[in-house]
Amino acid sequence: MKKTVTLTFSDGSPSIELPIEQGTYGKPVIDIRALGAHGYFTHDPGFTATSSCTSAITYIDGDEGLLYYRGYPIEELAYQSDYMEVCYLLLHGELPTTEQKTAFVQSIRHHTLLHDQMENVFRGFRRSAHPMAVMIGVTGAMSAFYHSGLDNFNPAHRIVVAHRLIAKVPTVAAWAYKFNEGQPFVYPQNRLSHAENFMHMMFSSPCEDYQPNPVLARALDRIFILHADHEQNASTSTVRLAGSSGANPYACIASGMASLWGPLHGGANEAVLRMLEEIDDVSKIPEYISRAKDKSDSFRLMGFGHRIYKNMDPRAAIIRQTCYEVLDELDLRDDPQFKIALELERIALEDEYFIARKLYPNVDFYSGIIFRAMGIPTSMFTALFAMARTAGWVAQWHEMLSDPAHKIGRPRQLYIGSARREFVPLDQRKA
Ligand code: SDX
Numbered sequence: 257m258k259k260t261v262t263l264t265f266s267d268g269s270p271s272i273e274l275p276i277e278q279g280t281y282g283k284p285v286i287d288i289r290a291l292g293a294h295g296y297f298t299h300d301p302g303f304t305a306t307s308s309c310t311s312a313i314t315y316i317d318g319d320e321g322l323l324y325y326r327g328y329p330i331e332e333l334a335y336q337s338d339y340m341e342v343c344y345l346l347l348h349g350e351l352p353t354t355e356q357k358t359a360f361v362q363s364i365r366h367h368t369l370l371h372d373q374m375e376n377v378f379r380g381f382r383r384s385a386h387p388m389a390v391m392i393g394v395t396g397a398m399s400a401f402y403h404s405g406l407d408n409f410n411p412a413h414r415i416v417v418a419h420r421l422i423a424k425v426p427t428v429a430a431w432a433y434k435f436n437e438g439q440p441f442v443y444p445q446n447r448l449s450h451a452e453n454f455m456h457m458m459f460s461s462p463c464e465d466y467q468p469n470p471v472l473a474r475a476l477d478r479i480f481i482l483h484a485d486h487e488q489n490a491s492t493s494t495v496r497l498a499g500s501s502g503a504n505p506y507a508c509i510a511s512g513m514a515s516l517w518g519p520l521h522g523g524a525n526e527a528v529l530r531m532l533e534e535i536d537d538v539s540k541i542p543e544y545i546s547r548a549k550d551k552s553d554s555f556r557l558m559g560f561g562h563r564i565y566k567n568m569d570p571r572a573a574i575i576r577q578t579c580y581e582v583l584d585e586l587d588l589r590d591d592p593q594f595k596i597a598l599e600l601e602r603i604a605l606e607d608e609y610f611i612a613r614k615l616y617p618n619v620d621f622y623s624g625i626i627f628r629a630m631g632i633p634t635s636m637f638t639a640l641f642a643m644a645r646t647a648g649w650v651a652q653w654h655e656m657l658s659d660p661a662h663k664i665g666r667p668r669q670l671y672i673g674s675a676r677r678e679f680v681p682l683d684q685r686k687a
Contacts, residue, residue, distance in 0.1 A: 321567035346651035367423035368444035396510035430457030485648025524620035559621030566614035
């Protein structure tokens with residue numbers, strides 16, 4: 257017997273019975289699609305309690321601090337898998353066999369180059385352009401290079417798009433960095449692993465040999481795994497909404513990058529480092545904790561809090577461990593920002609304000625310390641987040657278009673504007 261809920265109205269209007277759906281895990285959902293016919297909308301600004309779609313890709317339990325990609329716990333994937341396997345898993349639903357992985361990695365490597373003319377797109381920016389602005393522009397411009405013969409409703413075409421974007425976005429990110437630095441673009445070396453290739457494009461130059469540090473490459477690969485997908489977050493929802501109209505997928509991923517860039521979302525890792533630099537000394541932490549609690553002060557503790565996690569973000573714990581590994585490898589264990597971050601976390605987690613609101617470090621709190629230790633500038637932090645999240649964006653886009661019942665997204669509203677009124681000619685208007 258399907259579970260239902262009955263809406264009754266205090267004014268005696270006829271009650272409405274609505275079906276309740278239960279997924280594999282998580283809160284059951286009330287299917288409200290019939291409400292419109294009964295003359296009602298639901299109202300949920302910020303979508304704090306709204307399921308926007310059916311998905312089999314990622315599950316998050318915010319109370320327990322759980323994160324599964326296709327049923328696999330993030331801790332197991334982070335320490336036992338690699339980013340290429342996770343890309344395959346997110347896209348196809350299963351971990352690849354040896355043959356499937358070899359073919360997948362080969363296909364990704366085949367697409368790492370950008371069309372030669374795209375160099376001109378980079379050169380249209382000022383040298384000082386923020387890497388995210390460049391990534392959004394160049395990724396969106398790909399829709400001009402890959403548009404003909406692209407049928408969003410052909411699964412094979414969608415898989416090619418997914419491979420192209422997973423392969424090319426790291427090249428775009430690295431070239432955005434080189435463009436900022438005034439250095440020549442470095443072409444991908446496809447004999448390298450995904451993370452090593454990114455490091456090669458970021459840090460090598462025509463003038464000297466460069467060998468990616470394997471410990472740092474492994475740490476970067478793990479960070480890419482942790483950032484690969486996260487259910488229906490703001491940027492993924494942006495990609496889905498843009499893609500629901502049948503828009504060019506390269507343009508849709510560019511829209512996801514735009515949403516991720518916000519400091520409340522993927523821009524938080526950059527904001528965390530700037531916050532730690534501003535705090536500058538552990539003795540100033542209490543002052544900033546007070547400011548974070550002061551409603552009249554716009555300052556927030558960047559890298560803390562999460563819409564869903566009311567427990568430790570499982571990714572933050574793994575990244576903190578990775579932080580220790582990277583700083584040890586680089587003999588930077590006394591990194592001042594890391595010390596401030598550890599002390600800030602300790603103090604905040606003992607403070608009633610943060611405890612009462614279940615505010616814990618999130619994925620962005622420690623990642624910036626690792627990136628900076630690796631020599632990656634703060635302005636590139638969100639670009640790395642976008643690189644990693646491209647796997648989740650394309651998987652969610654592919655899943656949405658694979659559903660024959662999918663519809664164009666078109667939310668409604670609670671209108672609070674003027675009632676109907678007559679037009680007033682210009683010469684009769686009063687201030
Ligand atoms: C990501 O959605 C995802 O999955 C995102 C992400 C992903 O992988 O895609 O996980 C990646 O975006 C992580 C979050 C990165 N952002 C930050 O670190 C920015 C700082 N954090 C916040 O701005 C905030 O916590 C949000 C935006 C993350 C969540 O905000 P919500 O869910 O809308 O919560 P809220 O703003 O309603 O806050 C609830 C209370 C408020 O206090 P009261 O009004 O109840 O008194 O908590 C307070 C807030 O003022 N609060 C904070 C705070 N975060 C929330 N107070 C101080 N510092 C903070 N960081």
